[in-house]
Amino acid sequence: MKGGGLGSKAKKLALALFAVAGAGVVVSQAKLPEQWKEAALRVYVPPGEYDEFYVFFSGGFNGQIGVHGIPSGRNLRTIPVFSVNPENGYGYSEETKNMLMTSHGWIPWDDTHHPELSQTNGVPDGRWLFINANNTPRVARIDLSEFRTVEIIEIPHSAGNHPSSFITQNTEYVTAATRFSIPIPQADHPIAEYKKWAKGTITFIKVDNSEGEHNNRMEIAFQLLVPGYDYDLAHCGKGPSHGWCFFTSYNTEQAHTLLEINASKKDKDFILAVNWKRAEECIAEGKGKKVKTKYYHNYIDPKTGIAVAEEKNEVLILTPKECPGVAYYLPTPKSPHGVDVTPDGKYIIGGGKLSVNQPIHSFEKMLQAIKNKDFVGEIEGIPVLRYESVLHCEVKNLCLGPLHTEFDDKGYAYTSCFISSEVVKYDPKSCKILDRIPVYYSVGHLVIPGGDSAKPWGKYLIAMNKITKDRYLPTGPELPHAAQLIDISGEKMKLLLDFPTHGEPHYAQMIPAELVVKRQKKIYELEKNEHPYAVKSEKEAMEKGVVRKCDEKGNCEVHIYMTAIRSHFTPDNIEGIKVGDVVYFHVTNLEQDWDIPHGFAMFGAKNSNILIMPGETLTLKWIPEKPGIYPFYCTDFCSALHQEMQGYVRVSPKDADVKLCWSLGNQKKCAD
Amino acid sequence: MHPLSRLLLALASFLLIGVYFLPLWRISLTAPQYPEGLGMLIYVNTIKGEKPHDLYNINLLNHYIGMAPIEPDKIPELKIMPFIFAFFIVLGLLGAVTGKRRLLKLWVALFIAFGIIGIADFWWWEYRYGHNLDPNAPIKIPGMAYQPPLIGCKTLLNMRACSYPDKGAYLAAGSLALGVLALAIDALYQRKKKAAEALAS
Ligand SMILES: [Cu+2]
Numbered sequence A: 001m002k003g004g005g006l007g008s009k010a011k012k013l014a015l016a017l018f019a020v021a022g023a024g025v026v027v028s029q030a031k032l033p034e035q036w037k038e039a040a041l042r043v044y045v046p047p048g049e050y051d052e053f054y055v056f057f058s059g060g061f062n063g064q065i066g067v068h069g070i071p072s073g074r075n076l077r078t079i080p081v082f083s084v085n086p087e088n089g090y091g092y093s094e095e096t097k098n099m100l101m102t103s104h105g106w107i108p109w110d111d112t113h114h115p116e117l118s119q120t121n122g123v124p125d126g127r128w129l130f131i132n133a134n135n136t137p138r139v140a141r142i143d144l145s146e147f148r149t150v151e152i153i154e155i156p157h158s159a160g161n162h163p164s165s166f167i168t169q170n171t172e173y174v175t176a177a178t179r180f181s182i183p184i185p186q187a188d189h190p191i192a193e194y195k196k197w198a199k200g201t202i203t204f205i206k207v208d209n210s211e212g213e214h215n216n217r218m219e220i221a222f223q224l225l226v227p228g229y230d231y232d233l234a235h236c237g238k239g240p241s242h243g244w245c246f247f248t249s250y251n252t253e254q255a256h257t258l259l260e261i262n263a264s265k266k267d268k269d270f271i272l273a274v275n276w277k278r279a280e281e282c283i284a285e286g287k288g289k290k291v292k293t294k295y296y297h298n299y300i301d302p303k304t305g306i307a308v309a310e311e312k313n314e315v316l317i318l319t320p321k322e323c324p325g326v327a328y329y330l331p332t333p334k335s336p337h338g339v340d341v342t343p344d345g346k347y348i349i350g351g352g353k354l355s356v357n358q359p360i361h362s363f364e365k366m367l368q369a370i371k372n373k374d375f376v377g378e379i380e381g382i383p384v385l386r387y388e389s390v391l392h393c394e395v396k397n398l399c400l401g402p403l404h405t406e407f408d409d410k411g412y413a414y415t416s417c418f419i420s421s422e423v424v425k426y427d428p429k430s431c432k433i434l435d436r437i438p439v440y441y442s443v444g445h446l447v448i449p450g451g452d453s454a455k456p457w458g459k460y461l462i463a464m465n466k467i468t469k470d471r472y473l474p475t476g477p478e479l480p481h482a483a484q485l486i487d488i489s490g491e492k493m494k495l496l497l498d499f500p501t502h503g504e505p506h507y508a509q510m511i512p513a514e515l516v517v518k519r520q521k522k523i524y525e526l527e528k529n530e531h532p533y534a535v536k537s538e539k540e541a542m543e544k545g546v547v548r549k550c551d552e553k554g555n556c557e558v559h560i561y562m563t564a565i566r567s568h569f570t571p572d573n574i575e576g577i578k579v580g581d582v583v584y585f586h587v588t589n590l591e592q593d594w595d596i597p598h599g600f601a602m603f604g605a606k607n608s609n610i611l612i613m614p615g616e617t618l619t620l621k622w623i624p625e626k627p628g629i630y631p632f633y634c635t636d637f638c639s640a641l642h643q644e645m646q647g648y649v650r651v652s653p654k655d656a657d658v659k660l661c662w663s664l665g666n667q668k669k670c671a672d
Numbered sequence B: 001m002h003p004l005s006r007l008l009l010a011l012a013s014f015l016l017i018g019v020y021f022l023p024l025w026r027i028s029l030t031a032p033q034y035p036e037g038l039g040m041l042i043y044v045n046t047i048k049g050e051k052p053h054d055l056y057n058i059n060l061l062n063h064y065i066g067m068a069p070i071e072p073d074k075i076p077e078l079k080i081m082p083f084i085f086a087f088f089i090v091l092g093l094l095g096a097v098t099g100k101r102r103l104l105k106l107w108v109a110l111f112i113a114f115g116i117i118g119i120a121d122f123w124w125w126e127y128r129y130g131h132n133l134d135p136n137a138p139i140k141i142p143g144m145a146y147q148p149p150l151i152g153c154k155t156l157l158n159m160r161a162c163s164y165p166d167k168g169a170y171l172a173a174g175s176l177a178l179g180v181l182a183l184a185i186d187a188l189y190q191r192k193k194k195a196a197e198a199l200a201s
Helices: A004-021 A034-043 A191-197 A277-285 A363-371 A512-517 A538-544 B003-020 B053-067 B076-096 B099-129 B167-200
Strands: A054-057 A064-070 A077-081 A116-120 A123-133 A140-141 A148-154 A173-177 A199-207 A218-227 A228-237 A244-250 A267-277 A289-301 A306-318 A329-331 A335-343 A347-351 A360-361 A377-378 A382-385 A391-395 A402-407 A413-417 A422-427 A434-436 A443-447 A460-466 A482-488 A494-501 A506-510 A546-550 A557-567 A568-570 A573-577 A583-588 A598-604 A611-613 A617-622 A628-631 A648-652 A661-664 A669-670 B023-031 B036-044 B047-049 B151-154 B159-165
Touching: A034 A482, A034 A494, A054 A391, A054 A460, A064 A494, A077 A434, A116 A506, A123 A277, A123 A506, A173 A218, A173 A228, A173 A244, A199 A244, A199 A329, A199 A661, A218 A277, A218 A289, A218 A669, A228 A329, A228 A573, A244 A335, A267 A277, A267 A347, A277 A306, A329 A347, A329 A360, A329 A363, A347 A363, A347 A402, A347 A413, A360 A363, A360 B003, A360 B023, A363 A382, A377 A598, A402 A443, A413 A443, A422 A443, A434 A573, A443 A506, A460 A506, A494 B159, A506 A512, A538 A568, A538 A661, A538 A669, A546 A573, A568 A648, A568 A661, A583 A598, A583 A611, A598 A617, B003 B099, B003 B167, B036 B053, B076 B099, B159 B167
Parallel strands: A218 A306, A228 A335, A329 A382, A335 A402, A557 A583, A573 A648
Antiparallel strands: A054 A064, A054 A506, A064 A077, A116 A123, A123 A140, A140 A148, A148 A289, A173 A199, A199 A218, A228 A244, A244 A267, A267 A329, A289 A306, A335 A347, A347 A360, A360 A391, A377 A382, A402 A413, A413 A422, A422 A434, A443 A460, A460 A482, A482 A494, A546 A557, A557 A568, A573 A661, A583 A617, A598 A611, A598 A628, A628 A648, A661 A669, B023 B036, B023 B159, B036 B047, B151 B159
């Protein structure tokens, strides 16, 4: 009877879903076609077992990074990077808000595009993940032992930091470059005089790879001043081409309006090849000029957990004219998007997005052409190489709208094709097309484990699609972006799984899980916590208690030393707070057990909650505006008595004669 | 004393030095939300967590049911035990060097007595620890006590507690066995000697 009722309810629900889904089909697992049964077995990860790979998707306009497990596609975490995250207090807590400081002030949002894993000898090593901020140019570093953003550096003399954050084979440098050319230094000009004011920069950020716990690792080594085109994507060489980085450019027409038409006129645009080892030589010879500017370098001090925001005032600018041999242009058809180097470092593939033929340049031929001075011109000190002399081949009729290429463990290339909505597999040496598979719909980038490194792991490919339409249950006009998991282990590509993602993944990095798992931190050591307001025990919290300091104008600051442990805060009753006091709750989580965070939320606080990990101290600021009793509580279900984990603050009028006291149970202390 | 017995007694004494470095007993706890388990290692002079923060976490969990925190500094046995073992080492070596049979007998007798008293005391500590509950504890289950077993496993609420002797205890038992063997060999030797003397006279 009961079973029948449920059955009919389920049927009704299924019918309703069918109706809403329109063209979609509500699938019954029992009637799964053979093809999908096979795919289901490939992607099913039994309860309690781990996925084989981590994938890190950029979140695009959400400013974050989405972490999924592959092959299941399960969403594991979202790492806040350039956007505030009220979920855990990132950007809101006193400790983390400095991470979002820029020369334009504090900015709560950005647009993340291209994550890149740190590498050793050209192989992803699982230490760090870099990612760019596109809108207000910045590069962030995420420490994968804690899945936290620990460092952000702003890029001066840049706008639209799109060809970023690509790295060299031993993480010597991270790249940044201008999508939008701008006046350098910034100045007031008529827009129509674009050709006069437009300049681009290619930035090389030096990375300190030394061992040890410190987070101030990135430093701008130099900026190469380049012609005012739009620079789009990048990848650095490896093996024989180590020492070079390649950047695509479009709008070599230098249009400033209706780029759709005006920047698509030329038959060929460029790939810019930058020899950074040559740049290092020039700098060592004293070339380049130190230029005054302003940018921020923010990083978490691992001892205290507090973000330091350092203002920097100088950057070294190098021009191609004063450093001959530092840069060359490789003509490449039709507004190229991706530029990807084969695992052996020998070929450079340009994604000529408006071309049907895919050009593949040869690094060896490029060196030969440079040696022979086989130039067809020079632009602002940058020689333009002859297309035919550097070209290895054109893969004829690859597809429509080729954007980006990655590689598998057998040396094959896979290119995403936006317009024809497909992924094409080919051999970059023989230039022969081997296979193609449709994707749903309009794929942007794709990712293969280690697919842009010297040693791809192969096995899977994920297509990151820009248009979703009918792929999932509809969610109104705004839909999630779709990712499709494709098996590339055999000769023919096979679609395995379709799963939604967060924000807009522009690019991703995939890595065998064990390389990241072995580095995981489970807690922060309470003993090593050097936060100036940390307290290591409840006794210490009661002793230090609440400190109220007022200046001569009567503006008061209150610092509350508080601990959280299952299942209470110490102290949990506070009296003597006055309207207008700037109150800081410094909460130390005394737990030393994995996965026991405590949350802290204050009634009326205009920021967010804070989620404090075991052994960590975080601070929430609160300015009470009216007298009353204000409760606070733990927001993270930490224990059976979580609902009891709460307390009260008494707020009195500014002139009230209420003594500053704090208590827990029958322990009470008051300020002298 | 027979030379072999002297050697064995010396060996038994030296073995006891290892007791200072190895845990005597291990109490481990597992629960659904503790798949990796929590563990407590009892040494002659202290109690340590099996993993860095295990003892801290055990105490934290125990506060729910009102058990007193385990504070190694406040357990008198842990202050006395190192001296007791030192006494056995010295006494054993003295017996081996002098070859006095009385010392060997005394060593074995005292060691057995110490073993029995020690284990009984441990049980008594576990009893008090499991029964002496704070009446203000958040979780109170009438009639429920949390005494871990002496040897074996027992389910206490959501926790499965297992208690077994560990390397140090096995070492002490081995040492005692050597002492008993020394005593047996010597007894056999004395009996033979007496028989030979009787035959000669
Ligand atoms: Cu809590």
